[in-house]
Amino acid sequence: MVLAQLGGSIARALARVKDATVVDEKVLADCLNEISRALLQADVRFETVRDVKANIKGTVNLDALAAGTDKRRIIQKAVVGELCRMLDPGKPAFTPSKGKPSVVMFVGLQGSGKTTTCTKYADYYRRKGFNPALVCADTFRAGAFDQLKQNASKAKIPFYGSYIESDPVKIAVEGLDRFKKEKCDLIIVDTSGRHKQEAALFEEMRQVSEATKPNLVIFVMDGSIGQAAFDQAQAFKQSASVGAVIVTKMDGHAKGGGALSAVAATRSPVIFIGTGEHIPDFEVFDVKPFVSRLLVYLSGMGDLSGLMDKIQDVMPADELVPKLTEGAFTLRLLYEMFQNLQNMGPLGQLFSMIPGLSAQFIEKGKEKEGQAKIKRYMTIMDSMTEKELDNTNPKLMNESRISRIARGSGRLVKEVVDMLEEHKRIAKMWSKLPINNFRRPNNRDSL
Numbered sequence: 001m002v003l004a005q006l007g008g009s010i011a012r013a014l015a016r017v018k019d020a021t022v023v024d025e026k027v028l029a030d031c032l033n034e035i036s037r038a039l040l041q042a043d044v045r046f047e048t049v050r051d052v053k054a055n056i057k058g059t060v061n062l063d064a065l066a067a068g069t070d071k072r073r074i075i076q077k078a079v080v081g082e083l084c085r086m087l088d089p090g091k092p093a094f095t096p097s098k099g100k101p102s103v104v105m106f107v108g109l110q111g112s113g114k115t116t117t118c119t120k121y122a123d124y125y126r127r128k129g130f131n132p133a134l135v136c137a138d139t140f141r142a143g144a145f146d147q148l149k150q151n152a153s154k155a156k157i158p159f160y161g162s163y164i165e166s167d168p169v170k171i172a173v174e175g176l177d178r179f180k181k182e183k184c185d186l187i188i189v190d191t192s193g194r195h196k197q198e199a200a201l202f203e204e205m206r207q208v209s210e211a212t213k214p215n216l217v218i219f220v221m222d223g224s225i226g227q228a229a230f231d232q233a234q235a236f237k238q239s240a241s242v243g244a245v246i247v248t249k250m251d252g253h254a255k256g257g258g259a260l261s262a263v264a265a266t267r268s269p270v271i272f273i274g275t276g277e278h279i280p281d282f283e284v285f286d287v288k289p290f291v292s293r294l295l296v297y298l299s300g301m302g303d304l305s306g307l308m309d310k311i312q313d314v315m316p317a318d319e320l321v322p323k324l325t326e327g328a329f330t331l332r333l334l335y336e337m338f339q340n341l342q343n344m345g346p347l348g349q350l351f352s353m354i355p356g357l358s359a360q361f362i363e364k365g366k367e368k369e370g371q372a373k374i375k376r377y378m379t380i381m382d383s384m385t386e387k388e389l390d391n392t393n394p395k396l397m398n399e400s401r402i403s404r405i406a407r408g409s410g411r412l413v414k415e416v417v418d419m420l421e422e423h424k425r426i427a428k429m430w431s432k433l434p435i436n437n438f439r440r441p442n443n444r445d446s447l
């Protein structure tokens, strides 16, 4: 994703301000030009870039600043603030509530990743305890129903569609009736796409929307369409009451500017991004982590806010926070995390986000070995006593305990020592993470 490069460029522009001996109008102008260039290169639309630049300039009025004011900080704050403002439409998207039937309709051009994303979205909520169902109201594309059926079966989500019925409205209504009777609390309707925006597509969308009265219309957009994103998003917004955006294919050559432009065009938030063809390749999108990712090079740290989100998928905050705040990162906590991680998709995604961890623990492209290592660690921990797992005393693990654990787990003493060292290292790193950033436990289901 070129977003990382965008982050780097913006960070470099800000670093130049930081390093300047005197912060004057010229330094500010150079910084703004550099940021504009970076945004344009990331495919953000020219008009949006122009507005961003003007707004930052308006916020940072160097002449009016009192002597002694930290101009560098003011510029940095203005840049981050403006990027957040551009991305934050100010009103959150509708989020489904467990046990209350909601209808969510997906719209977008053919090939945008709409059908794949419907299943990812359903699966996301299923993992949160919802009872979702999928309805294929795409009668335009041959094979659409088969594709949805295949994805839905893989994710074990009930689905409805027809090979013979050609009226999408009829299918949508039938599917809705059926799943409402079955007490599904999140009914997702996949609609037809076309190769390009055209009247027939928008008319069909309008009819399905009128018949199903969705609580939320999600516009799915291919992240790699670049500059065209703004116009496409705006066209959909004008024809359907788009309330949220999902940008797909952010794993490939997508420069990321499309996501920024789509928010600007629809004034609706991007709620998720697609990062691959598979069901778990789906990430919650939140403005602040996104912007912090842009600035990742500035701090020299990983994307900690994004990391927090991932961690909460692995271990709910109400379980994790008390454990961490009690003080030590025990072996039991590490064991539970490994357990949860094994149930959820690619580990690399999480580990690569922890600064300093990926290189030593799971090398890129060697995820299989990483998994094997985790398995080995868990076998070793299976041979530990309750006291050892909950231990916070560094002196407890003496030679005799280590040999006993090695014998019990059928592993070498050296392997047990390695594992304990690894645990120490991870615990040290975790102690530096801003755990206060965890979402409050009672907000766990909101996006």
Ligand code: GDP
Binding pocket: 108, 109, 110, 111, 112, 113, 114, 115, 116, 117, 147, 193, 248, 249, 250, 251, 252, 273, 274, 275, 276, 277, 281
């Ligand atoms: P639809 O025509 O809009 O329903 O699009 P599909 O769901 O059929 O997706 C079109 C193609 O894009 C398929 O090959 C998908 O596997 C692929 N795809 C969807 N989302 C993503 C994503 O986030 N990343 C990548 N790399 N491919 C995706």
